[in-house]
Amino acid sequence: xxxxxxxxxxxxxxxxxxxxxxxxxxxxxxxxxxxxxxxxxxxxxxxxxxxxxxxxxxxxxxxxxxxxxxxxxxxxxxxxxxxxxxxxxxxxxxxxxxxxxxxxxxxxxxxxxxxxxxxxxxxxxxxxxxxxxxxxxxxxxxxxxxxxxxxxxxxxxxxxxxxxxxxxxxxxxxxxxxxxxxxxxxxxxxxxxxx
Numbered sequence: 001x002x003x004x005x006x007x008x009x010x011x012x013x014x015x016x017x018x019x020x021x022x023x024x025x026x027x028x029x030x031x032x033x034x035x036x037x038x039x040x041x042x043x044x045x046x047x048x049x050x051x052x053x054x055x056x057x058x059x060x061x062x063x064x065x066x067x068x069x070x071x072x073x074x075x076x077x078x079x080x081x082x083x084x085x086x087x088x089x090x091x092x093x094x095x096x097x098x099x100x101x102x103x104x105x106x107x108x109x110x111x112x113x114x115x116x117x118x119x120x121x122x123x124x125x126x127x128x129x130x131x132x133x134x135x136x137x138x139x140x141x142x143x144x145x146x147x148x149x150x151x152x153x154x155x156x157x158x159x160x161x162x163x164x165x166x167x168x169x170x171x172x173x174x175x176x177x178x179x180x181x182x183x184x185x186x187x188x189x190x191x192x193x194x195x
Contacts, residue, residue, distance in 0.1 A: 006043040007173035012066035012075035014050045014059070016089050017139070021053045029078035032141030036148055040160060042176040048072055054080050059092035067096070067132040073172045074163065075132060079139040081124045089136050090123045096134070097127035101166070104135055107159050108147040112138065114156070115146070126159075131170040133163065149182050161185045 015021075015029035030049050037045065048070045050062045059080070066072045080089030094100065104126030112119030124136040137144050150158030164175035164184040177184045 006176050008046065009041070009043045009074070009173050009175060010046045010048065010070065010072045011037065012048040012050070012063075012070060012072035014052065014062055014066070014075065014077040016052055016054055016059055016077060016080040018053045018086060021051050027051050028141050029139060029144070032144050033076055033078060033137070036145050036181075040148070040177055040181040042178055043173070054086040054088060056088040056092045056095070059089055060095045063093060063096045063129070063134060067129045067134070072132055073167060074175075075134040076137055077134070078137045078144060081122050081136050081138065083121050083123070087123070090125045093125050093127055093134055093136055096129050098130065099128040101126040101128060101133070103162075104159050107157070108138070111147050111150060111156060111158065112143060114151060114154070115143075128170065131172055133166050133170065135159070135163075157185070158182060 013030050013033045015027045017027065019025055020027040030051065034047065048066055052058050052062055063075060066075050077089055080087045105124045108124050109119050109122055112122060122138060126133065126135040138147060148158050148160040150156045150161065160182045161184060164177065165186045167175055175184065
């Protein structure tokens with residue numbers, strides 16, 4: 001029996017860091033995101049990656065380009081979500097939003113609070129632009145995986161469990177997850193339709 005065909009997906013990955021973008025140190029955000037997504041998703045993936053400094057208009061421009069021109073189904077950012085003066089990723093993300101999805105930020109902070117008291121300083125947001133979901137993730141690779149995957153041993157869902165159904169509701173491709181990494185939640189009434 002042949003393997004079922006999975007919808008191809010286009011994913012935008014944006015790492016936001018003054019120092020990494022200027023070559024002071026190697027970016028770890030995009031490789032961490034790619035590593036996790038390769039383990040979590042069964043779909044064939046095309047990447048659109050950007051490494052940019054903490055400049056609000058540059059971040060907004062990159063997000064608009066990834067959604068409007070590159071036609072990404074999902075855009076994940078990493079970095080620039082703290083309280084420091086140069087941390088402007090949430091503001092840049094909100095500036096391009098059609099809708100705000102506050103539950104994602106709430107759940108990321110809840111997960112991170114299991115590890116560090118400073119999780120309350122994180123200002124990650126998630127928004128919809130057109131038919132694309134954009135999510136701000138933490139800057140540290142370990143925190144990226146924790147917030148996406150959750151804490152299975154404690155029964156805490158990661159945010160990615162809700163991503164496939166959100167994209168379904170937007171009319172995007174059908175994201176298939178590897179349940180050993182992250183089980184997608186879809187209501188029982190949600191059936192896959194031919195696209």
